[in-house]
Amino acid sequence: MARLSFLAAALALISFTNAADCGAGIPEATVTGSEGAYEATKGSASVYSGSDYFAAIDAALGAIASGERVAVIASGSIGTNTISIDSGKIFEGCGTIDLGYKAGKGGIESLNTKGASIPYLSLTGAPYFAMHFYGTSDLSLGKIVMNLSAGIGIRFDRDEAANTNVAMDSISVTGASSHAVETWNIDGLTINEVIARDVGECGLLLQMTTNAKVGLVDADNAGSGTGYAALRFANQNGKLNGGYETNVYVDKVIAKGGGRGLFCVSESGGAEIGTVDISDTENNAILIENCYGVTVLGGTVAGGGEVRLSARDEFALTDDIELHLQVDGTTVRESPCGTNIVLDITGSATLDGFGFVSEFWLEAEGFETAGSGPEEHFEDEDVDVEQSHKGYYERGYTTKSRYVAGLQAGQATLDSIRAVLKSSSFSGISVKPKVALWGYSGGALATNWAVELQRSYAPELSFVGAAIGGLIGNIGNVLETINKGPFVGLAVTGLMGLYNEYPYFATYLEDQFIPATAETFKSVLRQCLGVSTSQFSGQDISSYFKSGAAVLDGAPAQKVFEALNLSQNVPKTPLYIYKSINDQISPIADTDNLVNYYCKGGATIEYKRDLVSDHTSLSITGAGEALVWLEARMSGQSPESGCSTDTVISTLLNPEGLALLGTTLVEFLIALLGVPVGPLSLGTLDSEEERAHFGADPDFFLRYRKAIEGYFNSGWKTFYKGSAAQAEAQAGTLAHYQEIFHDETLRNFMTPSFGVGCRRPTTGDNFVRAMQEPNTTVFPFGVTKMNEDGIVHPDGTVNKYDAIVCATGFDTSFTPRFPIHGRNGHELMEDFSKSPEAYLGLAVHGYPNFFMFSGPISPVGNGSAFPGAEDKHLKTGKVQVTWPGSMLHYREAMADVHYEHFKLDYLSKNVFDWFGNGLTWSEVNDEHGDMAPYIT
Known part of the structure; x- marks a missing residue:
């Protein structure tokens, strides 16, 4: 250079x-x-x-x-x-x-x-x-x-x-x-070259050095076995006059083997590197952690450790980073997300941590393969997408965010599948595989667009099914629903994605932007979705535009929303759609309307409406049943034709789904604990493959059992007063209250003095928003009486109303409001009038055909059963408590269908075998403690 x-x-x-x-x-x-x-x-x-x-x-x-x-x-x-x-x-x-x-x-x-x-x-x-x-x-x-x-x-x-x-x-x-060369506290440094061979740590380490110009750093086997690098910036290197204007220049970095290639850490930055040649490092090829204003103009990374953008909690997030690299044989990862990040990556690199639009499964010869993009195959001359398809890669979508641009996302998904289908010569994918798709939220948009576009854009493809969760039925409605809420950053990112996709919409927004805040709004183009969601939480997006909320009513905006609406084609692919009724991002009515449209057009759909989840939680709780449905399609089972719609308490309650999700969950847990994990199929926990694996490796089977049971047991830690887990949950809840309560007096009144998991649950976001609407007045200090004029408060003031509606809450006594008749003329309402009784919280004596879910004495209490017994005695004069053993024992009891022969045998080493849960204080606060000691 x-x-x-x-x-x-x-x-x-x-x-x-x-x-x-x-x-x-x-x-x-x-x-x-x-x-x-x-x-x-x-x-x-x-x-x-x-x-x-x-x-x-x-x-x-x-x-x-x-x-x-x-x-x-x-x-x-x-x-x-x-x-x-x-x-x-x-x-x-x-x-x-x-x-x-x-x-x-x-x-x-x-x-x-x-x-x-x-x-x-x-x-x-x-x-x-x-x-x-x-x-x-x-x-x-x-x-x-x-x-x-x-x-x-x-x-x-x-x-x-x-x-x-x-x-x-x-x-x-x-x-x-x-180190070969280590600097501290230099203002004005020029180096022609540093040649390092077999040094124990860095080739060149710059610290608190400014206005530096370096020609070449050439390191072979520098820092082997360590986290040091051929070139390392540390300890606020490049920080000049309180900022990170570029003042450190390096022409070229060569790193062969050794620890890391390039490493920037601890609030360093202000650096520009001309080119890099990094290969076969033991640790990260490049690691940029809590650095600001770092640019790599070009070069190659081959094999070795990943290229990663990272951050520690003690410093501000990584910011203003540009990497223009060809990366082959390793991963590029951003975790956690930084801000103002430009990643111009070519080569066969696997991109991790940047989100995904959808997933697809293909049946291979002897194994299953999941994919999310065609990057590594498009470069191969034998794996070209036909030029007649003007799709994802030909149009250059790899370089700009086009979040919520449905057409692009659908084409990208279909093009990805095309690429993988052409990879059989080196991947083992069968010539005519079964293909299924699965996406959630943004991934649901991509998946849904893919199945709508398939007939016209990729008629040569066919899918055995598609699972679609948290489906966004109408983008325009979403922008209005989430405005001013915790997820408004999704709207900002979506608008700028459409800004990139539709030039006429970009022109319209540029004319509408308020100049002083335009760059803030457009900052989402340079950062990850999670950062943008946090940055804009609670804001009003209309405040960024000259015409305010009317910006979404303009002709260019309406034209875009019309183009984004699904229901342009009826998919021929069988669909499993699951959506939370309480979805706080996309109204359930929009998904209902889309499903109805598809069904009228002859689609095959199984639609589940979940009662207890929200948009975020359903991504986890709904995964099990979605996997069960997908597995059935991949194994050749055809779904029932036509449409079915069910409103369920929770999709999590499907036993097959729990078992199937458990396999994936345990693989993650064991990997997280550093225990080697062999391949586990997408089958049940007692499949032939698992049993063979468990039989051949009893140590693995033991770790497997302890990992999954310990995971569920560890959840109890949150409910113990004074525990670290409860403190963390409490801090998160209070931080969320700061976001959703804009009225400080109301926030202080509604903030509980007790810990998470004690007494009443925290207030739902929708209720909080309703409490703070202009037409709502909250009187937190009670009502003295009601008279002919209205409501009288403790301070004597009277609020006059024409009508008063009393919402007195729910009856939680288990006493039914409708007649249930048992043997010998018994009536359940009468039998439960003094104190409800049930066997295992499931059945009632004398009512042979009556069964309940989470009925009286179900194991829903926390901690020791003794206080519960005492409290019950004081209220009713009769001692009746919840299930006296642990939740785990209750599950064992419920699994045994011969209730008349019920017998509970406790393992002698089970710390949960006494009333309550039996956790010791050290187990409550020990993050890595053994939560399943009785499994040996």
């Missing part, structure tokens, strides 16, 4: 051209001789003669003045001594100087000096620091060669005086046990 020649020209001023020039001309002083006989001269006069190599060098340096030069022609060892270079002196080490070890000291030092110069130097040994500096200005280092067996090559101190205007030509370090 051009900058490299600039650096070379700048460093040429140091006039270090070739090692053969060392000692050339007439130095003011020299050191000559060999082991045991050294001579130091100044001009024609001898200043030292003897066997001490260090004494000869020290005498020569002491004999010259500022601006004069010493050339050490002889080789030898200085032991643990230190050669000190004073201001203005020029030191040339033409022979090889061997260094000894002295803690905290360098073999060569220049401290608190100006204009010291070391044009040439050759060093060996195992020093603490080979070269040590601080408090320097105008320091010049030329061609430095170090063949070390331990220690740090060059070190500028952290805790001493800062440095200015440091120049280095060529630094070559081999065998150091730590």
Whole structure:
């Protein structure tokens, strides 16, 4: 690059051209001789003669003045001594100087000096620091060669005086046990090249260094077995005047093997790297963690560890990063999401952590494969999508976010499947596989568009089924529903996705933007969805536009919404659709309307409306039943034709779904715990494959059992007063209250003084919004009485109303409001009038055909049963408590259908075998404690 020649020209001023020039001309002083006989001269006069190599060098340096030069022609060892270079002196080490070890000291030092110069130097040994500096200005280092067996090559101190205007030509370090070059506190640094071979830590480590220009960092096997890197920025490196304007420039980084290639960490940044050549690193090829304003203009990453953007909690999120790279044979991941991120990635890299539009399954020869994109196959000349399909990749969608642009998402999904179907020669996919799709929320949009477009855009494809969860029935309605709420960031991201997709809509929005806040709104184009959701939570999107809320009523906006509406084609693919009735993002009515439209057009649909979930929770609780449905389609079972709609308490209650989801969940848990996990099929937990696996590996089976049971048991920690889990849940709830309650007085009144899981549940978001509407007044301090005029409050004020509707809540006594007749003339309402009784919370004596779910004495209480018994005794005079064992034992009891033969045997090691749950305090607060000790 051009900058490299600039650096070379700048460093040429140091006039270090070739090692053969060392000692050339007439130095003011020299050191000559060999082991045991050294001579130091100044001009024609001898200043030292003897066997001490260090004494000869020290005498020569002491004999010259500022601006004069010493050339050490002889080789030898200085032991643990230190050669000190004073201001203005020029030191040339033409022979090889061997260094000894002295803690905290360098073999060569220049401290608190100006204009010291070391044009040439050759060093060996195992020093603490080979070269040590601080408090320097105008320091010049030329061609430095170090063949070390331990220690740090060059070190500028952290805790001493800062440095200015440091120049280095060529630094070559081999065998150091730590860094080749480590800087602290330098303002103004130029380096031509750093060559590092087999060093224990970094090739070049820059810390609190600003206005730096580096030509080449070339490292082979630097930091093997560590997290160090060929090039590392750390400890606010590049932070200049409180910001991160680019002031650190590196032309090229080469990293072969070793720990990491490029590593930026701990609030560093302001850096531009021209090109990188990184391959086969043991750890991250590139890791950018809590850094700001870092750009890599080009280069390649091949194999080795992933390219990752990351962040720790103690610093602000990673921000303003651009990577323009070809990455092959590894993963590119952003986790957690940063802000203002540009990732221009080509090659076969697997992109992880950037969200997905949908998933699809294809039946392979002997295994199943899941895919989410065609990136790695589109580059292969044997796997080309036909040019007649003007789809996802031809139109350049890989470079710009087009969130909620349904046509693009549907085409992308179909093109992805096309690419994978052409991969059989190297992937093992069968020639005519079964294909199914599954998407949720944004992925549901992509999946639904794919099945609508399939007939016209990809008629050669056919799908055995598609599972679609949290389906967005009408994009325009979503924008209005979520405005001013916690998810309004989705609307902002969606509008800017449409801005990228439809040029006429972009022109319209540009004209509508309020200039002062336009860039804030458009910032979503450079960051992940999660960051945008948090950034805009609770805001009113109309405040960003000149016409306010009417911006969505303009002709260009309405034209876009019309283009986005589903129901343009009736899918021929069988569909399983599941949606929460309480969905706070997309109204259930919109999905109902879409399903009705499809059904009238002859579609095959199984539609589940979930009563107890919301949009977020259904993504998890609904997954099991969706997987059951997909597995049936993939195994060749045809769905019933026509449409069915069921409103269910929860899709989570499907036993097959729980078992199927449990397999996936346990694989995740065991992997998270660092336990090797073999492949588990999408079958039930007792499939032939699992049983064979468990039988062959009993240790794995034990870990498997403990992982899944421990996972469920660990949920009890939240309900214990004073536990870390409850404190975390409480903090999250209170933070959410800060977001949803805009009225501070009301927020303070509604904030509970008790912990999460105690007494009443937290207030639902929809109820909170209703409490704060302009037409709602909340009187939190009670009502004294009602009279002919209205409501009288404790302070004597009267609010007058024409009508009063009393909402008195729900009857939770288990007493039915309708007649249920049992044997011998018994009536359940009468039998339950004093105290409800039930066997295992399921059945009632004398009512043989009556069964309940979560009836009286079901195991829904928390903690010890004794307080429950005492409380019940005080209220009714009769002791009747909830199930006295643990939830786990209750599940065992419920699984045994021979209730007349019911027998409960406790395992002696089960800490849950007494009343309540029996957790010890250490188990409550130990994040990694064994929550299933009785499984041995």
